Amino acid sequence: MTDFTHQQSAHCESGVMSSLLTHHGLAMSEPMAFGLAAAASFALIPLVKISGLPLVAYRMPPRAIIRGVQKSTGVRMAFATFRDAERGMDALDAALAAGKIVGLQTSVFWLPYFPEGMRFHFNAHNIVVYGRERDEYLISDPVFETPVRCDRQSLMKARFAKGALAAKGLQYFPTHLPPSVDYEKAIPAAIKRNVRVMTGAPLPFVGVRGIRYMGKQLLKLERDAAKRERYLPLYLGHIVRMQEEIGTGGAGFRFIYAAFLREASRLLNDAHLKEAAVAMTEAGDHWRLFALRASKMCKGREAMDVALLDNLLNGCADREAQAWKMLAQYSR
Amino acid sequence: MSVDHSQVPQDNSHTYGGHRKLLYATDERGDYVAVTSSGWEAETLATDSALDLLAQQQEAAWQRAQRGETSPLEYYMVYRRMDIALLAQTSGLFRWRIRRHFRPAIYARLSEKILLRYAEALGIETRVLKTLVRQP
Numbered sequence: 001m002t003d004f005t006h007q008q009s010a011h012c013e014s015g016v017m018s019s020l021l022t023h024h025g026l027a028m029s030e031p032m033a034f035g036l037a038a039a040a041s042f043a044l045i046p047l048v049k050i051s052g053l054p055l056v057a058y059r060m061p062p063r064a065i066i067r068g069v070q071k072s073t074g075v076r077m078a079f080a081t082f083r084d085a086e087r088g089m090d091a092l093d094a095a096l097a098a099g100k101i102v103g104l105q106t107s108v109f110w111l112p113y114f115p116e117g118m119r120f121h122f123n124a125h126n127i128v129v130y131g132r133e134r135d136e137y138l139i140s141d142p143v144f145e146t147p148v149r150c151d152r153q154s155l156m157k158a159r160f161a162k163g164a165l166a167a168k169g170l171q172y173f174p175t176h177l178p179p180s181v182d183y184e185k186a187i188p189a190a191i192k193r194n195v196r197v198m199t200g201a202p203l204p205f206v207g208v209r210g211i212r213y214m215g216k217q218l219l220k221l222e223r224d225a226a227k228r229e230r231y232l233p234l235y236l237g238h239i240v241r242m243q244e245e246i247g248t249g250g251a252g253f254r255f256i257y258a259a260f261l262r263e264a265s266r267l268l269n270d271a272h273l274k275e276a277a278v279a280m281t282e283a284g285d286h287w288r289l290f291a292l293r294a295s296k297m298c299k300g301r302e303a304m305d306v307a308l309l310d311n312l313l314n315g316c317a318d319r320e321a322q323a324w325k326m327l328a329q330y331s332r
Numbered sequence: 333m334s335v336d337h338s339q340v341p342q343d344n345s346h347t348y349g350g351h352r353k354l355l356y357a358t359d360e361r362g363d364y365v366a367v368t369s370s371g372w373e374a375e376t377l378a379t380d381s382a383l384d385l386l387a388q389q390q391e392a393a394w395q396r397a398q399r400g401e402t403s404p405l406e407y408y409m410v411y412r413r414m415d416i417a418l419l420a421q422t423s424g425l426f427r428w429r430i431r432r433h434f435r436p437a438i439y440a441r442l443s444e445k446i447l448l449r450y451a452e453a454l455g456i457e458t459r460v461l462k463t464l465v466r467q468p
Binding site for chain 2: 008164299
């Protein structure tokens with residue numbers, strides 16, 4: 001079995017990338033992987049539904065972090081998907097036998113080591129497999145504190161679960177690593193890409209404008225007698241889950257991104273980035289304020305006050321606009 | 333609330349099942365450090381509202397299946413936290429066929445072949461699918 005050190009992370013995909021690169025000698029923190037991939041985002045897409053509720057995302061779509069890190073660092077990865085589940089498992093065994101540490105995309109629901117309260121049908125989870133003992137695979141799941149194990153049958157089911165974002169058994173590992181990363185170039189370029197997503201999208205529901213759009217949408221739901229009673233609280237709960245529950249490191253990835261900015265400011269010895277990190281942290285704090293009130297209204301612990309939530313969201317948008325403006329000036 | 337690392341919420345969320353999640357918070361110098369958390373009230377309330385809904389749906393399907401108003405298939409579907417759309421994608425059967433299989437009389441006559449597709453989709457043996465068990 002290969003020597004592998006498990007590392008807990010806030011988010012699965014940035015965690016797996018950080019682990020894989022660090023294992024192969026290119027030490028990289030999780031926030032750095034997240035930031036270099038320009039993975040911070042905001043989007044509210046009413047047309048795409050997740051169990052009847054609109055897609056709310058605080059980050060770029062699944063696989064964007066893996067792709068983004070490749071782009072920023074010059075790392076090259078091999079990817080494989082499989083039509084046949086048994087062949088997918090054979091390919092995993094072959095890679096492990098060759099001494100590889102393998103990244104996998106899986107469903108959350110079918111992994112038996114997840115506690116009941118975390119098991120939902122989400123197909124874009126990422127884990128690292130670093131060995132096998134008879135019928136059991138040795139797994140480093142980035143969101144868990146310690147390594148876990150999973151039997152072959154369950155792992156196969158998790159890799160080949162169908163539905164939205166189906167993994168089709170996706171497995172990946174690095175094939176080429178540069179000896180080092182040119183941070184002087186990679187960091188400003190990645191920030192510039194992220195600024196564009198957050199402030200330059202021509203769509204009203206993406207980026208900073210999307211945050212304000214969400215507030216307006218809440219006001220509209222409040223006026224709709226058919227949706228006010230049941231749908232609105234469910235929707236609020238859904239937003240908070242997307243922001244806090246699904247491995248975001250707090251405040252919908254804003255704290256991870258702020259951590260990236262802080263680390264970047266140290267690496268490049270840059271005071272602007274340090275200030276931007278503070279501004280991003282303030283945006284994150286405001287998101288947490290929103291989550292606290294919205295979750296209480298969702299559960300009826302507090303009277304529904306959509307005007308207040310709209311106000312808080314505009315406050316998030318203002319703070320984000322400020323942080324991204326600083327970053328735009330920095331990366332220009 | 334605060335992002336200060338000494339004030340990261342430790343609200344012992346039951347949804348974590350005893351686990352801790354990792355968050356990023358600032359230390360006294362303003363540097364970010366990784367801190368583990370046993371839960372945060374806001375997240376727990378939101379997760380609970382999703383779990384409550386699943387539990388309600390499960391209970392309703394159980395009652396109706398027991399009264400013979402729906403087939404065990406509907407109960408097992410919600411037991412696996414699925415809806416018709418997801419079961420259709422997973423089993424490869426059309427939604428209208430699944431809805432039809434919710435009628436107990438039709439479900440009772442299903443071929444072994446179709447049952448096997450449900451068995452694979454739901455991870456429940458066909459032998460069990462033919463009966464109604466609370467915890468399959």
